[in-house]
Amino acid sequence: MIGNNEQLNSVTLILLISLLSISAAHAAEDDFMLDDEDGFMLDDEAEEPAEEKNFSSYIELGGLYSSSDSQKFGEYTGLNKQHGFVIGNFNIQQRDAYDSDSAAYWRITGTDLGLDSRFIGAEYGQQGSYKLFFEYDQLPHNQLVGARTPFDGVGTDYLHLPDTWVRGATTTGMTLLNDSLKNIDIGTERRKYNGGFILDLSRQWNVKLVLQHEDKEGLQATGGVMGVSGFNPLSIVAPKPIDQESNDVDVQVAFNGEKGQVQLGYHLSLFDNHIDSFSWQNPYELRLPSPSGYLDNVGGLATDPDNQAHKFSLSAAYRLAPKTRINGSFSYGLMLQDNPYIAYTVNPLLSVDSPVPRESAGAKVETLHANLVFTTKPLKSVDIRSSYTYDQRDNDTPINDYAVLRNDSENQITQLNSQTIRTQLPYGRKQHRFKIDSGYRFLARNKLSIGYAYERNDRDYAEVELTDEHNAHIKLASSFMNMLNGWVKYEYIARTGSEYQGDALYLQSHSAQYLATVPEAVRFENDPLIRKFNLADVKRNKVSFALNWLPLEPLSVGFNGHYSQDDYEQSELGLINAENFSGTVDLNYAINEGLSLYSFYSYEYFQNQQEGYTRFSNVGLLFSRDPEQFWQVDTLDKINTVGVGVDWSVIKGAFDLQLDYTYSDALTETNTRQGSNLNGDPLADLKTTLHSLNLRANYRILENMRLQLSYRYEFFITDDFALDNISPDSIDEVLGLGNFSPDYNAHVVGLSAFYEF
Amino acid sequence: MKKKYFLFLSLLLLSFLALADTVKTEPEYAKRGAASCLKCHDELPITLIYQTPHAQQTDPDTPFAQHQCESCHGASPQHIPGVLEGEKKPAPSIVFGLQSNTPIEQQNQQCLNCHQQGLRMHWQGSQHQFADLACASCHKIHVKEDNVLIRQNQADVCFTCHGEQRAQLYRRSRHPIKEAKTICSDCHNPHGSSGEKLLVENTINETCYRCHAEKRGPFLWEHPPASEDCSICHTAHGSTQPALLNNRAPFLCQQCHSGVESFHTNVLYDGSGVSSSGGQSRLLAKSCLNCHSNIHGSNHPSGVRFDR
Known part of the structure; x- marks a missing residue:
């Protein structure tokens, strides 16, 4: 029939046309296929990134004048002298163009070249092949304001008194003191040299080596005491010399695969103290019955000993499945210290019958750390992470008995039943931590997370052998229409432990013969009722939150903070309660293209409550306690911090201003409550107030040059009863440095020119 | 008749084969790479990326040596063609930032495809990852230099969330963080670590000993x-x-x-x-x-x- 043939021809024609169309489309799509040989290169006629007049390098030179000679103002910069300084900063860099045949780059950077906090760095590399780098960094730490000392020999390891020195039973009797005082600068300076390379052995393997050397020199305020009895110390606060050196080597080999990564590393750290001991000529008359020869006695401190640390580490990660990953690390560390001992006493007039049991401590601590983390996403809306961590500090320092000679102020007592026969206790710890968290996403932009963590500590030579800490937490995060998002989290932490043995350290560090002479009720280092808060049972409730709000496109407001409360309910003495709140409000407003401002306000408070019991002799423990001898100290810190800033392009590309202002005030109140047998006069509050203003104006004089005028104002004032109006002889039994709490009013004006290229 | 049916079936089979070959399993990247994007996005700050390591084509591991913009933003054939006036252009497959509709995990995976090793090895399971922090929350790519990598600017990025620590810089006793002598990354690894509190070492003490070795004993x-x-x-x-x-x-x-x-x-x-x-x-x-x-x-x- 004609109809059937025509239908069949029609179908065939349609199919043919379809086939041709598909083939044509297929052929067209071939044009979009990757040309693996050529990769993606821009055509000659293709769009090129627009030419931009922005510069990658600059050199800044100028000068500034500082009006303040306060050590505190120049604490970390060296701006502690009232005179001019050079402004010198530069950042010069070059990187081969993105489409060149070379991937070389280099950079040299210098900051604060005219100050004691100068930094210089350089790096050179071929991207994807290797990188070489070197840095020099200086860090001053100017510490005390107004320090003075009568001692000669400052900067050496022995301080001695003027020939005409008059000893006193207290500082009041040192009649030559004020005439002997000399101003000294207490502070240190670090100079660090750091360099190394990273070498890409292949696209997957690389090697890294870093070497670092640091010198630290200066003076540090250190207390040194003479006298045996706790109620009759005679001490000085003196300038101890600091001359230390650290050398570090860090080597890493890393593999980076598509599914797995591995990194093997070794770190060596060597600390070398060029000063083994520090001694001083005693400026006091000794109170204890003693031959007059003791008047010429000397006190001596051991300084921080040379030490070394080795650490081998292995980190690895592997993607088991698209949404499942495991990562972990293992490291073994060794800390060694074997500095030769100085003698039991530096006073040649005292008799020492029993030598030290060994020439050095032979101190050795092995550390072991293993960590394994497993993360997975069993469902699109559920993610899970769990981890286990083991950390061990194993102290293998040899244990010996030492016939301690107290404070260079007595002949050595070697009878085994003496309290001066002491055994050192090599502290160690094993820690297990287990964590599991799960997050559930619902309604597109919400996530509910719950989690649990468990930590067990097993300590050697501690009042509590085992502590267990449980942490349960829940967190809700939510986002509404991209303009409001936030989260709130609640944590409950509870720590319990095995029996608190307050006498553990006392019993282990004294000889059995001595313990036999001490009534059992008083065989304690500390009051049996006290609980050391890092070991004690505690319950913590903590709430933290964050909220970010974008009411308008250029305006963002943020809130974040937390509140936590620790209750040491099993502790009758010691820290019994701690509370902490911190809250911050942030505002950022980009008013227009050339004007933006920010501001923030933070409020924090910290409250600690601790209890004590006053006894005037240890026999007091043999009788029932007098309730009128308990006392409580509450310390409350309240801090307000406010900041505002403006970034204003007054004339676009020609003149801009930046202004930052920060205000902070901190108040520490110390309140006491006590039984009627005790004095309870109030202690003065501690106060700190800071105003800090920074203003910078930039004026472009040429396309590649601009001038910057800078002004910085800082006002800082502290009230600290421990330092204010305390001269070197204010404290009967402490010959101090007379340094006072820092106050300053500093203006810094600077003018510099930037050359950009 | 049978021959015609056979021809029909053959043609049908060929059609299916052609169609099957046309179905793409590979992402559809722009033929002209970044040039397609620069038609619209040739202004600052986007083009600053050309001055950064990400654009160095001689290094085969960089985005620009591969699919260029789409190496990070994903194959985006829906975004490239023009649209009629009044129509809204579909977004690229991956848009970065906390305000983006792209899931954070997907955003981050783009970065992790290259940056999973070294300091980022412990990212999965870390506090910031589990808190759904995006890489783009802290890092900026279309800039000459990322602020977190500039010592003087790094802390300000962290203070966006950690306001408490910013306030602590103004207290009487402090580390030289304001002076950029100790910066956040000297003690913390925000990408994840084997220790507590995102510290660079296994324990608090080991972290402190990096600068205070005299306390190590x-x-x-x-x-x-x-x-x-x-x-x-x-x-x-x-x-x-x-x-x-x-x-x-x-x-x-x-x-x-x-x-x-x-x-x-x-x-x-x-x-x-x-x-x-x-x-x-x-x-x-x-x-x-x-x-x-x-x-x-x-x-x-x-x-x-x-x-x-």
């Missing part, structure tokens, strides 16, 4: 809280008390010490002590450290009370 006479955890007594960012202490001596010390043989540690040091002999030496100047100066540990044979 081990000492002959150890002070257990100092050997266990520096943060038992100190707070790292800033404190109202000297030497970054949590609380001031003698009260800090009396939270653990109330001596039996050493009576002076159980005494209440109130305001009357400021002017009394005996009280002064415990309240004024360096307080307990007027005598117990080697408080972190002593290597002196007579240093059991840390006063030698």
Whole structure:
């Protein structure tokens, strides 16, 4: 029939046309296929990134004048002298163009070249092949304001008194003191040299080596005491010399695969103290019955000993499945210290019958750390992470008995039943931590997370052998229409432990013969009722939150903070309660293209409550306690911090201003409550107030040059009863440095020119 | 008839084969790479990326040596063609930032495809990852230099969320964070770590020893809280008390010490002590450290009370 043939021809024609169309489309799509040989290169006629007049390098030179000679103002910069300084900063860099045949780059950077906090760095590399780098960094730490000392020999390891020195039973009797005082600068300076390379052995393997050397020199305020009895110390606060050196080597080999990564590393750290001991000529008359020869006695401190640390580490990660990953690390560390001992006493007039049991401590601590983390996403809306961590500090320092000679102020007592026969206790710890968290996403932009963590500590030579800490937490995060998002989290932490043995350290560090002479009720280092808060049972409730709000496109407001409360309910003495709140409000407003401002306000408070019991002799423990001898100290810190800033392009590309202002005030109140047998006069509050203003104006004089005028104002004032109006002889039994709490009013004006290229 | 049916079926089979070959399993990247994007996006700051390591085509591992813009933003054939006036253009497959509709995990995976090793090895399971922080929350790519990689600017990025630590910089006693001498990444690895609090080392103490090796010991006479955890007594960012202490001596010390043989540690040091002999030496100047100066540990044979 004609109809059937025509239908069949029609179908065939349609199919043919379809086939041709598909083939044509297929052929067209071939044009979009990757040309693996050529990769993606821009055509000659293709769009090129627009030419931009922005510069990658600059050199800044100028000068500034500082009006303040306060050590505190120049604490970390060296701006502690009232005179001019050079402004010198530069950042010069070059990187081969993105489409060149070379991937070389280099950079040299210098900051604060005219100050004691100068930094210089350089790096050179071929991207994807290797990188070489070197840095020099200086860090001053100017510490005390107004320090003075009568001692000669400052900067050496022995301080001695003027020939005409008059000893006193207290500082009041040192009649030559004020005439002997000399101003000294207490502070240190670090100079660090750091360099190394990273070498890409292949696209997957690389090697890294870093070497670092640091010198630290200066003076540090250190207390040194003479006298045996706790109620009759005679001490000085003196300038101890600091001359230390650290050398570090860090080597890493890393593999980076598509599914797995591995990194093997070794770190060596060597600390070398060029000063083994520090001694001083005693400026006091000794109170204890003693031959007059003791008047010429000397006190001596051991300084921080040379030490070394080795650490081998292995980190690895592997993607088991698209949404499942495991990562972990293992490291073994060794800390060694074997500095030769100085003698039991530096006073040649005292008799020492029993030598030290060994020439050095032979101190050795092995550390072991293993960590394994497993993360997975069993469902699109559920993610899970769990981890286990083991950390061990194993102290293998040899244990010996030492016939301690107290404070260079007595002949050595070697009878085994003496309290001066002491055994050192090599502290160690094993820690297990287990964590599991799960997050559930619902309604597109919400996530509910719950989690649990468990930590067990097993300590050697501690009042509590085992502590267990449980942490349960829940967190809700939510986002509404991209303009409001936030989260709130609640944590409950509870720590319990095995029996608190307050006498553990006392019993282990004294000889059995001595313990036999001490009534059992008083065989304690500390009051049996006290609980050391890092070991004690505690319950913590903590709430933290964050909220970010974008009411308008250029305006963002943020809130974040937390509140936590620790209750040491099993502790009758010691820290019994701690509370902490911190809250911050942030505002950022980009008013227009050339004007933006920010501001923030933070409020924090910290409250600690601790209890004590006053006894005037240890026999007091043999009788029932007098309730009128308990006392409580509450310390409350309240801090307000406010900041505002403006970034204003007054004339676009020609003149801009930046202004930052920060205000902070901190108040520490110390309140006491006590039984009627005790004095309870109030202690003065501690106060700190800071105003800090920074203003910078930039004026472009040429396309590649601009001038910057800078002004910085800082006002800082502290009230600290421990330092204010305390001269070197204010404290009967402490010959101090007379340094006072820092106050300053500093203006810094600077003018510099930037050359950009 | 049978021949015609056979022809029909053959043609049908060929059609299906052609169609099957046309179905793409590979992402559809722009033929002209970045050139397609630059038609619209040739302004600052986007083009600043050309001055950064991400654009260096000689390095085969960079985005621009592969699919260029789409290496990070994903194959986006829906975004490239023009649209009629009034129509809204579909977004690229991956848009970065917390305000983006692209899931955070998907955004981050783009970065992790290249940056999974080294400091980022422990990202999965870290506090920031589990809190759904995006890489783009802290890092900016279309800039000449990323602020978190500039020492002077890094802390400001962290303070976007960590306002408490910003406030602590203005306290009486602090680390030189404002001066960029110790910056956040000197102590913390925000990408994840094997230790607590995202610290760069396994423990708090090991992190502190990086700069304070003189405290490492081990000492002959150890002070257990100092050997266990520096943060038992100190707070790292800033404190109202000297030497970054949590609380001031003698009260800090009396939270653990109330001596039996050493009576002076159980005494209440109130305001009357400021002017009394005996009280002064415990309240004024360096307080307990007027005598117990080697408080972190002593290597002196007579240093059991840390006063030698």
